[in-house]
Amino acid sequence: MKYVQTTCPYCGTGCSFNLVVDEGKVAGIAPYQRSPVNEGKLCPKGTFAHEFINSPDRLTKPLIKKAGMFVEASWDEALTLIAEKFKSYKPDECACLASARTSNEDNYAMMKFARGVFKTRHIDHCARLCHASTVAGLAAIFGSGAMTNSIGDIAEAKCVFIIGSNTFENHPLIGRRIMEAKANGAKIIYADPRLTPTGKQADLHLQFYSGTDVCLLNGMMQEIITKGWEDKEFIKNRVTGFEDLKKEVMKPDYNLDKVSKITGVPANSIKIAAEWFAKSGASAILYSMGITQHTVGVDNVKSCGFIQMLTGNLGRPGTGVNALRGQNNVQGACDMGALPVVFTAYQKVIDPAAHKKFADAWKFKDGIAKGENGYEVTTLMDVLTEKKGEIKCLYVMGENPMVSDPDLTHVEHALKSLEFMVVQDIFMNETSALADVVLPAACYAEKDGTQTSTERRVQMWRKSQNPPGEAKGDWEIIASIAARMGYAENFPWKTSEDVFNEMAALTPSYAGMTYQRLNKPEALHWPCPTKEHPGTPILHKEKFGTPDGKGIMSGIPFKYQKERPDNDYPFLLTTGRCIWQWHTGTMTRRSASLEREEPTGWIEINPEDAKALGVNNGEMVKVISRRGEIKITARITDTIKKGVMFIPFHFIECAANMLTINALDPIAKIPESKACAVKVEKIVEA
Ligand SMILES: Nc1nc2c(c(=O)[nH]1)N[C@H]1C(S)=C(S)[C@@H](COP(=O)(O)OP(=O)(O)OC[C@H]3O[C@@H](n4cnc5c(=O)[nH]c(N)nc54)[C@H](O)[C@@H]3O)O[C@H]1N2
Numbered sequence: 140m141k142y143v144q145t146t147c148p149y150c151g152t153g154c155s156f157n158l159v160v161d162e163g164k165v166a167g168i169a170p171y172q173r174s175p176v177n178e179g180k181l182c183p184k185g186t187f188a189h190e191f192i193n194s195p196d197r198l199t200k201p202l203i204k205k206a207g208m209f210v211e212a213s214w215d216e217a218l219t220l221i222a223e224k225f226k227s228y229k230p231d232e233c234a235c236l237a238s239a240r241t242s243n244e245d246n247y248a249m250m251k252f253a254r255g256v257f258k259t260r261h262i263d264h265c266a267r268l269c270h271a272s273t274v275a276g277l278a279a280i281f282g283s284g285a286m287t288n289s290i291g292d293i294a295e296a297k298c299v300f301i302i303g304s305n306t307f308e309n310h311p312l313i314g315r316r317i318m319e320a321k322a323n324g325a326k327i328i329y330a331d332p333r334l335t336p337t338g339k340q341a342d343l344h345l346q347f348y349s350g351t352d353v354c355l356l357n358g359m360m361q362e363i364i365t366k367g368w369e370d371k372e373f374i375k376n377r378v379t380g381f382e383d384l385k386k387e388v389m390k391p392d393y394n395l396d397k398v399s400k401i402t403g404v405p406a407n408s409i410k411i412a413a414e415w416f417a418k419s420g421a422s423a424i425l426y427s428m429g430i431t432q433h434t435v436g437v438d439n440v441k442s443c444g445f446i447q448m449l450t451g452n453l454g455r456p457g458t459g460v461n462a463l464r465g466q467n468n469v470q471g472a473c474d475m476g477a478l479p480v481v482f483t484a485y486q487k488v489i490d491p492a493a494h495k496k497f498a499d500a501w502k503f504k505d506g507i508a509k510g511e512n513g514y515e516v517t518t519l520m521d522v523l524t525e526k527k528g529e530i531k532c533l534y535v536m537g538e539n540p541m542v543s544d545p546d547l548t549h550v551e552h553a554l555k556s557l558e559f560m561v562v563q564d565i566f567m568n569e570t571s572a573l574a575d576v577v578l579p580a581a582c583y584a585e586k587d588g589t590q591t592s593t594e595r596r597v598q599m600w601r602k603s604q605n606p607p608g609e610a611k612g613d614w615e616i617i618a619s620i621a622a623r624m625g626y627a628e629n630f631p632w633k634t635s636e637d638v639f640n641e642m643a644a645l646t647p648s649y650a651g652m653t654y655q656r657l658n659k660p661e662a663l664h665w666p667c668p669t670k671e672h673p674g675t676p677i678l679h680k681e682k683f684g685t686p687d688g689k690g691i692m693s694g695i696p697f698k699y700q701k702e703r704p705d706n707d708y709p710f711l712l713t714t715g716r717c718i719w720q721w722h723t724g725t726m727t728r729r730s731a732s733l734e735r736e737e738p739t740g741w742i743e744i745n746p747e748d749a750k751a752l753g754v755n756n757g758e759m760v761k762v763i764s765r766r767g768e769i770k771i772t773a774r775i776t777d778t779i780k781k782g783v784m785f786i787p788f789h790f791i792e793c794a795a796n797m798l799t800i801n802a803l804d805p806i807a808k809i810p811e812s813k814a815c816a817v818k819v820e821k822i823v824e825a
Pocket residue numbers: 150151184269302303304305306308309310330331332333335348349350351352426427428429430464465466713714715716717718719720721722785813814
C-alpha cells in the first residue's frame with residue numbers, strides 16, 4: 140500500500156488528502172495533516188472522493204455514434220473521424236467548452252487548441268454560470284476579479300457577513316474557519332432566503348427575498364453613513380467615487396422602512412447588521428451564488444465591494460471580499476483563459492500586444508483566432524437556436540450543460556442544432572448522450588497536474604493509478620487531436636510539467652511557479668511573478684489593481700430580477716445545492732456513501748404556502764414555470780421564507796433547470812439561476 144498526496148477534486152476550497160493505493164488501484168482516502176487549508180480534516184465529499192474512481196461506469200474506450208447508437212471504437216478510428224470533421228470547419232464555426240473540473244494544464248491546452256487549431260474566438264466554461272459576475276464586478280472596482288483574502292484569515296474576522304453562500308454545505312472547510320472566528324467572539328450575520336445549516340450558526344439571520352441584495356446592501360450603507368460609521372481615512376486615501384455612492388444610497392428609497400418592505404427583513408435587524416458590521420474592527424464578507432447568479436449579478440458583487448471600501452475592510456487579515464469560487468479549478472480555468480475575452484492571466488484578446496505575444500509564442504503556421512471577443516456559453520445557446528449555421532461544431536471537455544444550464548428545453552434545441560459534437564468526460568452524461576463522438580478521460584487520481592483554489596493557491600494533483608481501459612489525460616487527448624490535424628509541433632509536450640512551464644512563461648501571475656516550488660504543503664498563491672517571489676496570500680494591501688491604484692465606488696440603483704412572481708406564477712423559485720451531491724451528479728451519484736444520503740431531489744415549501752396549496756410533507760407536486768414543468772417531492776419546512784421555494788439542481792429526474800430562465804446579466808452574461816417565477820400544483824391521484 141502507498142499514500143499519494145493530492146488535492147480534492149470537488150470544491151474550490153482546495154483541501155488535500157492522501158489517496159490510499161493498494162496493488163496499483165485507489166482503495167481509500169487518508170488524512171494529510173500538513174495542508175494549511177484543511178489540516179487533515181475533510182467534508183463528506185472529500186472523505187468519499189475515491190468511491191467513483193473505479194466505478195464500472197467509467198468510460199474506457201472512445202465511442203462513435205452510428206445510426207443513433209454508440210459503438211466502441213479504437214483511438215485511431217475516433218481521432219481520424221474527429222480530425223476530418225474538425226478540419227472541415229472555417230474559423231469561428233466551432234466552439235469549445237473547457238472545464239473547471241480539470242487541471243490548469245488541461246485548460247491551457249484547450250484554450251490553445253481553440254485559438255490556435257480551431258481559430259475560434261468561442262471558448263467558455265461553467266464559470267459563466269457561476270462567478271462571471273465576480274470576475275467582471277471585482278475587476279471593475281478593484282482591478283482584480285479574485286477573492287481578496289486567504290481562507291485561514293477568515294478565522295481572524297471580528298464580524299463575518301455571509302450573503303448568498305451556504306458555506307457549511309458547499310465550502311465546509313471554509314465553514315470551519317467561520318466557526319473559529321465565532322469561537323474567538325466574532326458576530327456572524329447571515330443573509331439568505333433560507334435558514335440553512337450555515338444560517339443556524341449565525342447570530343443574526345436576514346431572511347430576505349431572492350433578488351433584493353442591492354436594496355439590502357444600499358440600506359445598510361445608508362445606515363452606516365447616517366451614523367457616521369464609515370472609514371473616512373480609507374475613503375480619502377484609497378477610494379474614488381464616494382460622492383456618487385453617497386448620492387444613491389442616501390435616497391429615501393433606501394431608508395430602513397422602505398428597505399424592510401422590499402427585502403422582507405425587519406428594519407431593526409438591518410440596523411443591527413449595519414452596526415455590527417461597521418464597528419467590529421475587522422469585518423469579512425463571504426459570498427457565492429446567492430450574489431452572482433442574477434441579472435444584477437455584477438451590481439450585487441460591486442455592492443459587496445462598496446460596503447467593504449466604505450468601512451475600510453480591505454487589505455488586512457480578517458477582512459476582504461471573499462468570493463468563494465465553486466469548482467475545484469474554476470479559478471484556474473479562468474486564469475488559463477478558458478473565457479471568450481482573454482488569454483491566460485486576463486490578458487485581453489482585443490489587446491493587439493497580447494494577441495501578438497501569444498501568436499508569436501505559439502507559432503501556428505497559419506495564425507490564431509482574430510483578436511475579437513467570442514460568445515459566452517449562455518449566448519452560444521441563443522446563437523445556436525436563433526442564428527442557425529453560424530456555429531456548427533462543439534467540443535466539450537468535462538461539462539454537462541444538459542443538466543447545469545438554465546432552461547434545458549432551450550439547451551437541448553441548441554445542442555441538437557449542431558452538425559458535430561465531441562464530448563470528453565470520465566462518465567457518460569446527459570450531454571454526451573447527444574454527442575457524435577465521446578472520448579474517455581482520465582480523472583484527477585490518474586494524472587499529474589495543478590489546480591488553483593478559491594484563495595488563488597496553486598496545488599498539485601498526483602497520479603496514483605492508471606486510467607481505466609484506454610482513457611487518457613485531457614491535455615493528451617487534445618494534443619493528439621491537434622497532431623492529427625497537422626499541428627503536432629505546436630503541442631510538443633511530454634509531461635504535465637512541460638505544459639505548465641509553457642503556460643507559466645506566458646502568464647505573469649504564474650511566472651515564478653515551477654512544479655518544484657509547488658511541491659510543498661503550502662504551495663503558492665498567485666500573483667507570483669518571479670522565481671524568488673513568495674506568492675501573495677492577501678491582495679490590495681496598499682493599493683488596488685486599478686490604473687491609479689484606487690478602488691472605484693459608484694451609485695447602484697436597486698433593480699428587481701427579470702421575472703417576478705405574479706398571479707399566474709405566484710412563487711419565487713430559487714435553486715442551489717446540498718452537501719451530499721455535486722452539480723449534475725456524475726460523480727457523487729456514483730459514490731454509494733453520498734448517494735444514499737440524498738438519492739433524489741425535493742422542493743422546499745414554507746408551511747403557510749403548503750397549507751394554502753393543500754400540500755403535505757412528502758407528497759409529489761407539479762412545479763411549473765413559463766419554460767417547463769417537473770414532478771418533485773415536497774419538503775415542508777419553516778426554514779424557507781414564505782413566498783420563496785428552493786430546489787437543488789443535482790437531479791435530472793426532477794431537474795430544476797427545466798424551470799429556470801436564461802435571462803442574463805448584461806455584462807457578465809451569467810443566468811439568473813437564483814430567481815424565477817413558478818406555480819405549484821398538488822398532484823391529484825386519478
Ligand atoms: N456539496 C456541494 N458543494 C459545492 C457544490 C455542489 O454542487 N455541492 N458546488 C460548488 C460550486 S461550483 C459552487 S459555485 C459553490 C456554490 O456555493 P453556494 O453559493 O453556497 O451554493 P448555492 O446553494 O447555489 O447558493 C447559496 C445560497 O444562496 C441562497 N440564495 C438564493 N437566492 C438568493 C438571493 O437572491 N440572494 C442571496 N443573498 N442568497 C440567495 C440560497 O438559499 C443558498 O442557500 O458550491 C461549491 N460547493
